Amino acid sequence: MMNKIKKYLSILILLNSIVLYSQNNEIFILDSETKLPIETVNIYYPAIQEGTFTNADGEATINIRDYDLKISHIAYQERIINSKELPNSNTFYLTPKSVILDEVIVSSFNLTKALQYVLENYESLYENQPFEKECNFKEILSIDNKLKRLIVTKVNWWSRSYNYSHLRDLKLRLGAIDFNVNNPMDIFTDIPKENIPSNSGFIDTKNLINTIYLNVFLINFIKTNPKLDFIIENSSVNETTVSFTTEWKKRYTYSFRSKGKIIFDNETKAIISFTNEVENKDRIIKSYTSRGNKEFSYETINSISALNFQKNKNNKWAVNSFQVSADFNITYNDVKHNGNIKNNLYVLKNTQIEKVKNVGLINLSKPIYQNLPKDIVTHSNSILLSNDERNFIEEK
Structure with missing residues (x-):
């Protein structure tokens, strides 16, 4: 009986891991000052070199992985999103880079x-x-x-x-x-x-x-x-x-x-x-x-x-x-x-x-x-x- 329970538990854990692995999260990226959407933001897992980009509405979907996520755009300061934070949030703001002259x-x-x-x-x-x-x-x-x-x-x-x-x-x-x-x-x-x-x-x-x-x-x-x-x-x-x-x-x-x-x-x-x-x-x-x-x-x-x-x-x-x-x-x-x-x-x-x-x-x-x-x-x-x-x- 105990072996059967262990077997069912193993199957359940496997199924849960497959669901989690394939789960997509819809993400919106906005400018922190204007609150407008930002296009072509790179949403990227550096550890596995995999990611996607936002469309003209600042929107993207990303597979949820157990890695930290980098959000970057050449005109904005990049953000790192902790892997535990990603399933609970879908809107992130980027701050424009300030103009500095050395x-x-x-x-x-x-x-x-x-x-x-x-x-x-x-x-x-x-x-x-x-x-x-x-x-x-x-x-x-x-x-x-x-x-x-x-x-x-x-x-x-x-x-x-x-x-x-x-x-x-x-x-x-x-x-x-x-x-x-x-x-x-x-x-x-x-x-x-x-x-x-x-x-x-x-x-x-x-x-x-x-x-x-x-x-x-x-x-x-x-x-x-x-x-x-x-x-x-x-x-x-x-x-x-x-x-x-x-x-x-x-x-x-x-x-x-x-x-x-x-x-x-x-x-x-x-x-x-x-x-x-x-x-x-x-x-x-x-x-x-x-x-x-x-x-x-x-x-x-x-x-x-x-x-x-x-x-x-x-x-x-x-x-x-x-x-x-x-x-x-x-x-x-x-x-x-x-x-x-x-x-x-x-x-x-x-x-x-x-x-x-x-x-x-x-x-x-x-x-x-x-x-x-x-x-x-x-x-x-x-x-x-x-x-x-x-x-x-x-x-x-």
Whole structure:
């Protein structure tokens, strides 16, 4: 009899542990001063290198684990939530980082030298062993402030190290597709079949890769911008935040310049956040519809890329989120339509792994959305949709 009781108790404990392990907690992250939601907050278990990010409503769900949880955003002071506190709370506030200026740093800082230092010491600063990152990839296309494309899918990113040199050194594999809605643009009103989503443009996958690897991006950035005007916005004990602009340059028939913000870690001198915006003047391409041969113009206004990093188990800096977006205009029949396309990559889990199988690989010569099969859709909520995105999905 006693053995049976012990057996039942063991089964009950096992079932309870499974329930606890799989339990999700809904979390809201708000600004402590404005009480407004904060987007792209990293909610992360450092001990197991696993986590998620908040959506535009400051909302996320996280599996409850028996580890302390780190809540961080590049513009806010990070918080550590004790594992025992997590099941009992669902709203947390982050305090904005204060602006501090250290006169010693201000007087001695040289941005060009700081960028060169990162390149020269790249392998000692950033993760340099083979890894696989389980990611959420999200693509949004809006025309005239209305959603037209929304894709959320899992992407497994394997690389020999975070030092990109050849395409063969990395593999992107598709996982479960959470959402895949691709509606017509409604621009070519008199030629409905011309409103295919690809006519609005897309972000080239190879260009995306050249931006997501910091070493390639820095080489191109320094080469294109040998002279930078900059100011130090913040120079605290831990970080130095620098904003920069470049002069306008002429290319072909249009002009462009860069501006942005870089955050350096003061201890390692590594770049831990890099936001770069390329502004364009008169970057206009004239084209013709495939049906009716009617003229329209496509103008690229700007493009923005942003990389953010956090330390991994080996005390190296590892990418935890990436965003690239572009604003554009399409003018047809004397009507100008505003557009925006955005690609986000959120790292949900980071694992050291030497090799992966060549299964489900993404064709890097195509945009991500053209790699998606139309008939395989699941609904796993690693990254939650915002209210606007949910409404778009429900109205499809």
